[in-house]
Amino acid sequence: MNSHTSRTFRTRRAAAGLALGAAALLGLTGCEEGLVDASDGRAYTFTLATGALDGTPHSAVEQRYLDMVEERSGGRIEFERTSFEELCNMDEVINCLRDGRADIGTTVTDYTPHMLPTLSVVSISFLNTDIQATTAALYDMHTQYEPARDLLEQNNLHYVATWPVGTMFIGSSEPVESLEDLNGLRARAAGPVTESSLQAAGVNVNAITAAETYEAVQRGVIDSVAAALDFGVNYQIIEQLPHWTDPGIGQYTAYGTWWSKQAYDSLPPDLQEVVDEVTEELNYGEAIETYNDAMADVCEGMLNSDDVESFTRWDESATEEWRDLVGDDAEDLWLEIMADYGYTDGEAYLEEYKAAYAEHESEDNPTDAGISCVDQWQDQQG
Numbered sequence: 001m002n003s004h005t006s007r008t009f010r011t012r013r014a015a016a017g018l019a020l021g022a023a024a025l026l027g028l029t030g031c032e033e034g035l036v037d038a039s040d041g042r043a044y045t046f047t048l049a050t051g052a053l054d055g056t057p058h059s060a061v062e063q064r065y066l067d068m069v070e071e072r073s074g075g076r077i078e079f080e081r082t083s084f085e086e087l088c089n090m091d092e093v094i095n096c097l098r099d100g101r102a103d104i105g106t107t108v109t110d111y112t113p114h115m116l117p118t119l120s121v122v123s124i125s126f127l128n129t130d131i132q133a134t135t136a137a138l139y140d141m142h143t144q145y146e147p148a149r150d151l152l153e154q155n156n157l158h159y160v161a162t163w164p165v166g167t168m169f170i171g172s173s174e175p176v177e178s179l180e181d182l183n184g185l186r187a188r189a190a191g192p193v194t195e196s197s198l199q200a201a202g203v204n205v206n207a208i209t210a211a212e213t214y215e216a217v218q219r220g221v222i223d224s225v226a227a228a229l230d231f232g233v234n235y236q237i238i239e240q241l242p243h244w245t246d247p248g249i250g251q252y253t254a255y256g257t258w259w260s261k262q263a264y265d266s267l268p269p270d271l272q273e274v275v276d277e278v279t280e281e282l283n284y285g286e287a288i289e290t291y292n293d294a295m296a297d298v299c300e301g302m303l304n305s306d307d308v309e310s311f312t313r314w315d316e317s318a319t320e321e322w323r324d325l326v327g328d329d330a331e332d333l334w335l336e337i338m339a340d341y342g343y344t345d346g347e348a349y350l351e352e353y354k355a356a357y358a359e360h361e362s363e364d365n366p367t368d369a370g371i372s373c374v375d376q377w378q379d380q381q382g
Contacts, residue, residue, distance in 0.1 A: 044271070046263055047080045049097070051090030051107030054083065056230060058255040060294035061163060061287050062106045065257060068278045068286070073271055079104065094258075098156045103263035109162060109256045110191055115155050117341045118148045119162050121353050122254045125197040125330040126323045128357070129250035131164050132288045132365035137356035138162045138254075139283035145352055147345050158259040160279055163287045164251035166228030166295070166370045168194070171241040173223045175310055178318045179325065182247075188213050189226040194252045196333050197326050198226060213237060226252075229370040233301035242309040244302070246374060248319030288366055295369035302377055311377040 048066070052059040066079045088096040093107035094115050109119040119138065121127070128134040142148045142159040152159055170176050172185065183202030189195050195205045203224075208216050210231065216222045217240040225237055232238045259275075267275065302308055331350065338346035 042268075043076050043078065044267060045078045045080060046103035046259075047087070047101075048082055049088040049093050049102035049105040050082060050084055050086075051088075051093050051105075051111070052084065052255060053234070055297075056234060057291045057294035057298065058106070058163075058165070059084075061161070061255070061282075061290045062257055064286065064290045065160065065278065065282050066104075068281070069275060072274045072278055077267075077271060077274070094155065094157070097258060097260040100260065100262065102260065104160070104257065104259050106255060106257045108165070109254050113337075114341045116256070117338050117343045118142070118151060118349055119254060119256060120191075120193075120337070121334065121350065122162070122164055122251050123191045123193040124334050125193060125249050125252070125326055127250065127330070127354075128164065129167075129248070130357070130361045130365055131167075131251060131291075131368040132285070133357050133360035133362070134251055134254075135161065135163045135287055136283055136360040137353060139280075140356045140360075141349070141353055145349070148349065151343070152258070153261055156261045158261045158264040160257040160259060161282050161287050162254045162256040163291060164254045164368075166230060166251070166291075167246055167368045168226055168249050168252045169229055169232065169244050169246055169370070171225045171227065171232050171237055171244045173241055173243070175243045175312075176224070176245055176247075177312065177314060179321050182322075185224045186222045187224040187226050188216065188222050191253055192337060193330050193333050194226065194249075197249065197322075197330055200325055200329065201322060210235060214240065217241060228252075229302070229373065230295065230298045233298045238302065238305050239307050242307055244308065244311045246313040246371060247322065248314050248316070249322070251368075292366055292369040295373070299369060299373035299376060302373055303380055308377070311374055313371070313374050 050059070050062060052062050066081065069077050070079065087102055088105070090107045091111040093102070093105040094112040096102040097105045109116050110123070113120050118141065122134060122138075139159070139161060142152060149159070170182075176182060176185070179201055182198070185203045187198060187203050187205055188208045189198055189205050198205055206216070206222050208222065213222075213225060214236055217225075217237065224241065225232065229244075232241070232244065238244070264272065264275065302311060335346045335350070
């Protein structure tokens with residue numbers, strides 16, 4: 001994937017759209033020459049299975065996409081919007097898409113990593129620090145890189161978007177401002193690569209579910225968490241852990257939305273074109289803009305909390321010390337996990353992903369609103 005891949009792809013997509021529009025127009029005026037209208041005029045209703053809790057940034061991204069598709073299709077595509085886990089549990093959403101119980105779905109990618117191994121590249125510590133570059137690169141890889149695209153199709157999935165859950169913060173009972181401070185913590189964390197990076201720093205990782213975390217802190221089973229900021233606010237963990245910091249590890253897991261391939265393929269060409277255009281816009285800016293807007297409420301929870309005593313980010317030198325300690329271990333472990341899931345093209349995929357990420361990485365990209373919230377909190381403290 002060269003440096004012009006994304007721009008070339010968008011040019012091809014635009015050209016294809018013009019060609020499709022011209023063909024549709026000719027179909028309306030030249031039937032005697034054998035041309036037909038690409039539109040069947042039908043309305044389509046699709047059922048959503050969601051693992052995104054209402055009111056969270058991830059639900060906001062999902063709902064924005066559905067709204068855009070409905071609006072752009074002129075109402076010819078509609079969605080039956082079920083509530084959180086109403087149709088399928090979070091770890092069942094992908095299976096629901098595969099077997100036809102749902103037509104479009106949203107969930108955390110790591111809940112079914114054996115079916116979505118290529119998306120777990122988000123979990124490599126210190127690799128994904130630009131939230132927009134991560135989202136755009138994953139879109140490029142799963143629409144242009146054949147092995148990743150084929151893997152989705154084998155699971156009856158058609159790619160929409162994958163966006164990180166947010167920068168990983170450390171929430172703790174005492175301030176954690178360096179690698180030394182991590183040593184000896186008892187933390188709740190998720191994902192084998194993240195857990196490995198924490199363990200390298202001397203953290204004792206506990207496999208506790210999100211719903212169990214508040215009580216686990218209260219009972220003293222754990223004294224810290226490694227999680228996105230909305231986890232701390234939405235699960236009220238900030239009531240128990242007063243100190244929060246961004247250690248610079250970056251993104252660590254992600255939410256994703258997919259069509260079932262069967263549902264997407266049922267659309268006529270003109271509506272597929274509508275869906276494709278909206279999907280592209282989502283990945284190249286709309287998703288993270290929506291995520292950041294919704295994160296304002298999460299940040300407000302931090303700013304208004306009487307329980308939060310410190311909210312900081314590590315010095316670059318402290319982050320670099322942890323990065324040096326982890327070294328290549330995070331990438332090596334990820335490659336091992338990929339191989340365990342039967343994906344034999346891990347090294348080639350990672351090389352292509354890094355190239356796509358580098359193409360989209362930019363100082364002009366929006367900053368993860370969780371990171372920006374640190375500055376807001378500190379400004380408020382004076």
